[in-house]
Amino acid sequence: MSLTRPTLSRLTSVAAAAAFGIGTAAAATSVNVTVKIENLAPTNSVSYAPLHVGFHNGSFDAFDLGMAAGAGIVSVAEGGAGGQWQADFMAADPTAVRGTIGGLLQPGGMQSMSFVVDPLVNRYFTFASMVVPSNDFFIGNDLPTEYMLFNGAGQLQTSTITLRANQIWDAGSEVFDPAAAAFVGNNGLRSDQNSVVAFNFAEFFGYNGLGTGAGYTFDSQLNAGTDVYRISFTAAPVPEPESYALMLAGLGSIGLLARHRRRPA
Ligand SMILES: [Ca+2]
């Protein structure tokens, strides 16, 4: 097959149309939401376990200020794994889109992940992550409807959530003890605190000078108003299956052109 100039031009147009979504079918109901997370804490201050997230209908309430923490939020706050939090979330809202973003997030670190979400069904965003070093500290939203990401027309209306140090929670489930704290001590050791969920960032100063699992020497530096975490959202259309096919065809054509052009004239 010889590629004449008109053929080249047509193939290039198809590839361009596919790449920019021109001429594809009507937009799908779902949107592709990219969630970016950033650790804004000062250098050598707090790090975070992976962020557990869910886009939901507003029914999943993970914990309450002033009440004993349930097993779900304790599974996040003590060790970070969050298995029970995910299970409770699924039970409360089977239609929710859930996931876990990243690994250990050190000061200055950034990670991101994308989710396909129906903005009319799952308008709300809920999150939770363990803050380290600590015995049972976490970030998360008390009110399940606190962060309404999408308006009634399905448009993204929240672009960032920025948390300050005075928004960090103590689950009240494990006694403060540097020797038993995750990231600086033996996380397998623990003592029941038998208290309730409360705001607390002052205890971080109790870990100052200890070596962390990431190799840096901890230095809290946190004041009430210190920014410690940011979650950012961007939404884009989900490509239709037909446009994926077009895109693949377009990419294939570009590859063909590249090979063709490498041949000597
Ligand atoms: Ca609550």
Ligand SMILES: [Ca+2]
């Ligand atoms: Ca505690």
